[in-house]
Amino acid sequence: MNQPVAIYIHIPFCISKCGYCDFNSYAMRGEIVQRTVDAIKQEIRKSPWHGRPAKTIFFGGGTPTFLSKEQLVGILQTVLEFHPLTEDAEITSEANPGTADATKFEAMRKAGFNRLSIGAQSFLDSDLHRLGRAHRATEIVKAVEIAHSAGFDNLSLDLMFALPGQTIEAWGENLQRAMELEPQHLSLYCLTIEPDTPFARLAERGTLVQPEEQQQVDMYDLCDTVLNKAGLERYEISNFSREGRECQHNLCYWRGEEYLAYGPGAVGVTEQTNPTPQSRRIRYTNLKAPRAYCEAIENETDRWQESEILLDATLKIEKIMLGIRLTEGIDVKKLEIEPRNLDPLIQKGWVEVVQDRLRLTPQGRHFCNDVAAILI
């Protein structure tokens, strides 16, 4: 089995914890950071998937650029030792503006990183402060300048909308400010209040109020107007890019392909060594807490927190749920979608079928989850 594959590396550290965040990330310092870096490299060295070529490598987190240049480059070099790159492989790192550093970005570029995804979130300091972000708006502009000077010509920015107190005008201003930086890609996230976060507690007390639903819909729709004018097209429900600059790594997820994963809490989906007629793949999640993960790697005990055999029927459902998010849509014939299931959706104006591909209409994008639920 030597098919090229996507590879995800999870770096679980951040400068501080944002109020809305429920990702596997920790505001930790000291020896645990280097210990985790060493454990990730060890996990890669002991991996059963040596030799699988990497078509994409994605360092996510957490904040990968929280690490020093030596730590980041060291992990990438270890990946490359065991996973040869395909031609035109995409190598991304997430980066937070507060951690942008010229020598670090230069070393990363030299080592092979060719794409940065910068967590801008907002160009208003008041929003950033409320979100608990560790950077200020001026640092976003500086981070982009540093990235360009280091030789990165493929940059993505993350922005968040539906923030407490945010108006449609302020959101429009944010989009404009992002476009002035001429990124190749933009990811847009609607703020969701996750359980057990400080934001959830504020919302329960009634001190965190998001814009009303219609305003959120208007914010979402405004993205097309502003971004299309700037030359970016929506290729996924929350992602825009210039032509040919779609995130290749995330496309692997949405297209239901395999992906390998290393690092604390990293989730991978891969072909089983002994597939059965009903199931070919397995999903695994590494131990989430950095210390527990390090101990498992160091002691060569089981590093998986959980794993799940994915029945082909489950994979089909996931392919529909993820694939319908893409502007390219899903193959109606390959996924054996019953035409009679489509009629009510077509009548509502939520989906259309073009050359056997089923995709959401602009109106249908607001009902993506409902569409997926009906289809499956």
Ligand code: SF4
């Ligand atoms: S920077 Fe990202 S991963 Fe880190 S705490 Fe904030 S939202 Fe979570």
